[in-house]
Amino acid sequence: MNKEILRLAIPNIISNISVPLLSAVDTVLMGHLSTTHLAALGVGAMIFTFLYGNFNFLRMGTTGLGAQAYGKDNNKELTYILLRAMMIAIVLGIILIIFQKSIIESAVYLMNVESSYLSKVYDYFYIRIYAAPAILLIYVLMGWYFGLQNAYYPLLITIVINISNIIFSIYFVKVLHMGVLGAAYGTVIAQYIGLLLALVLLFFYRDKFVSVNLKKLLQKKPLFSFLNININIFIRTVALTFVLAFFYAQAAKAGKETLSVMVLLLQFMIWMAFSIDGFANASESLVGKYYGQKQWNLFYKSIRYCFYWSGGFALLFALFYYVYGEFILSIYTNDHILIKNTLKYMNGVALMPIISFPAFMWDGIFIGMMASVAMRNAVVLSTILFLIVFYLTKQIDYSWSLWFSFLLFFLFRGILQSWMFYKYRRKLR
Numbered sequence: 001m002n003k004e005i006l007r008l009a010i011p012n013i014i015s016n017i018s019v020p021l022l023s024a025v026d027t028v029l030m031g032h033l034s035t036t037h038l039a040a041l042g043v044g045a046m047i048f049t050f051l052y053g054n055f056n057f058l059r060m061g062t063t064g065l066g067a068q069a070y071g072k073d074n075n076k077e078l079t080y081i082l083l084r085a086m087m088i089a090i091v092l093g094i095i096l097i098i099f100q101k102s103i104i105e106s107a108v109y110l111m112n113v114e115s116s117y118l119s120k121v122y123d124y125f126y127i128r129i130y131a132a133p134a135i136l137l138i139y140v141l142m143g144w145y146f147g148l149q150n151a152y153y154p155l156l157i158t159i160v161i162n163i164s165n166i167i168f169s170i171y172f173v174k175v176l177h178m179g180v181l182g183a184a185y186g187t188v189i190a191q192y193i194g195l196l197l198a199l200v201l202l203f204f205y206r207d208k209f210v211s212v213n214l215k216k217l218l219q220k221k222p223l224f225s226f227l228n229i230n231i232n233i234f235i236r237t238v239a240l241t242f243v244l245a246f247f248y249a250q251a252a253k254a255g256k257e258t259l260s261v262m263v264l265l266l267q268f269m270i271w272m273a274f275s276i277d278g279f280a281n282a283s284e285s286l287v288g289k290y291y292g293q294k295q296w297n298l299f300y301k302s303i304r305y306c307f308y309w310s311g312g313f314a315l316l317f318a319l320f321y322y323v324y325g326e327f328i329l330s331i332y333t334n335d336h337i338l339i340k341n342t343l344k345y346m347n348g349v350a351l352m353p354i355i356s357f358p359a360f361m362w363d364g365i366f367i368g369m370m371a372s373v374a375m376r377n378a379v380v381l382s383t384i385l386f387l388i389v390f391y392l393t394k395q396i397d398y399s400w401s402l403w404f405s406f407l408l409f410f411l412f413r414g415i416l417q418s419w420m421f422y423k424y425r426r427k428l429r
Contacts, residue, residue, distance in 0.1 A: 067289045070147055
């Protein structure tokens with residue numbers, strides 16, 4: 001079991017960690033041009049993070065359903081799951097392109113984008129939006145590979161996308177001097193290269209595909225069943241996005257000093273979350289497979305062992321943050337006052353991995369079980385509790401209240417999902 005978990009988790013961890021590394025390259029490129037370019041890239045990238053993050057249900061839903069079909073050795077179901085998900089991804093990608101003007105105008109209004117770099121944000125957005133179909137299709141294909149217990153193809157796809165992005169972005173920005181346009185073009189080209197690779201890799205699973213009946217593919221019942229599962233995951237993801245957006249907005253409302261502190265604190269969360277998510281992704285695949293096979297001993301064993309590994313990693317992160325927190329901050333900034341203000345929260349940062357890792361793990365387990373209703377309810381309830389705690393305590397100490405409430409949001413999720421699982425077990429929906 002340990003070998004099986006690590007076989008799936010390690011490629012996922014490497015793949016996940018490459019995401020913040022990639023954004024760091026674009027940030028460095030823009031940071032060496034001007035603060036205007038950097039601000040435009042930051043806002044533009046954040047818009048797409050929120051936008052595409054809400055469609056991550058395409059990967060999650062395909063992983064869970066695919067893993068269960070794989071566990072049942074049902075190639076027919078595997079084929080139809082992939083094709084239905086790809087159809088939905090293409091339609092959603094086209095819709096995003098059609099409504100691009102409304103999306104960007106709403107985004108810049110809600111984010112209070114300053115006029116000094118507004119035009120660059122528009123330029124960046126109107127190019128990157130054309131990667132939407134590719135990105136959503138990649139979500140589906142990576143989810144399908146995860147469902148088939150293959151974490152190496154998603155890793156390969158991610159590495160190729162990131163390397164392509166870095167090469168093209170550097171060329172467009174440094175050689176052709178295209179500024180934010182260059183960074184946007186680099187990302188779009190890289191995504192379509194990644195999509196091409198993801199499609200080519202399907203050739204190695206040609207034995208899994210069966211002949212397709214178009215009428216059956218478009219049948220309402222299985223299509224709406226797939227959509228219903230994904231709508232619950234979508235609502236859950238929107239709630240998560242809302243919490244993060246609310247966190248940013250409230251931090252900005254308190255002033256640039258508070259915002260700067262909170263942005264630094266989030267870096268600790270991001271690195272830990274991307275790593276722990278590797279084990280959550282492994283649990284999606286394993287739990288889904290054993291759930292589909294109805295091998296309940298292996299089902300529960302995979303859950304226990306995934307928790308052991310993720311808990312161990314969380315403990316290591318906690319110790320590392322506690323010992324080297326100040327050093328990590330010095331990598332991100334040389335502003336001594338900012339470091340001093342951020343250090344006040346480092347005890348909370350050290351506790352954060354221990355508090356939050358169960359929430360990440362239960363998400364993976366619930367996805368494997370396709371318990372989308374329970375996952376949705378846990379996140380929505382946790383969001384409500386997060387808001388209640390923040391508004392009840394913000395008069396005491398605004399910054400502490402914001403960070404404390406944010407940590408409790410993850411704790412609430414872990415507690416609620418633990419209760420749900422131990423009450424309903426494999427009957428969870």
